[in-house]
Amino acid sequence: MSRYTGWFVLDAKARNLLPMLAETLRGCDLNVVYRSEDYLMAREVPGAVPLSRFSRLVTAEILVERYPNQQVRLQVVAKNEELPLHQRNHCQQMFEKISAAISNNQNWELLNLVAS
16 A cells, blocks of 8 residues: 655645645545545545556545644645555655645645655
8 A cells, every 4th residue: 555644834824724725636636525624535536547547546635733823734645555566656646746736835835844
C-alpha cells in the first residue's frame, strides 16, 4: 500500500476553509465523499486510471486543526492499494499534485510545509 503524508501550517482567516479545501481537491480530480467540521475525505475520479488498475485510485484525507491565532494545521494523507514498486508511482504523483494545489492556493498563506 502506498501512503504519503504532509503537514501544512496555513494563515487562514477565511471562515469557509473546508469548502475551499474541497474545491482544491476537486481541482485535483478528487471527489469529496465525506466532510465534517475538521475532516475531509476524497477519492480519485474513476477513469483517471485504467479499469485494470483500480488499485491505483487514490484516497486523500485531510485533518484540520484550528488554532486561536487564525493559523490552521492540515495533515494530508494520500494513499492507495498499489505497492510503491517505482520511485515515481501514481500515489506519489497525486500527493505532489495535492500538495502543490494547497501550497499555491490564493485563499491562504502557507507558513510551513513538512512532507514525508
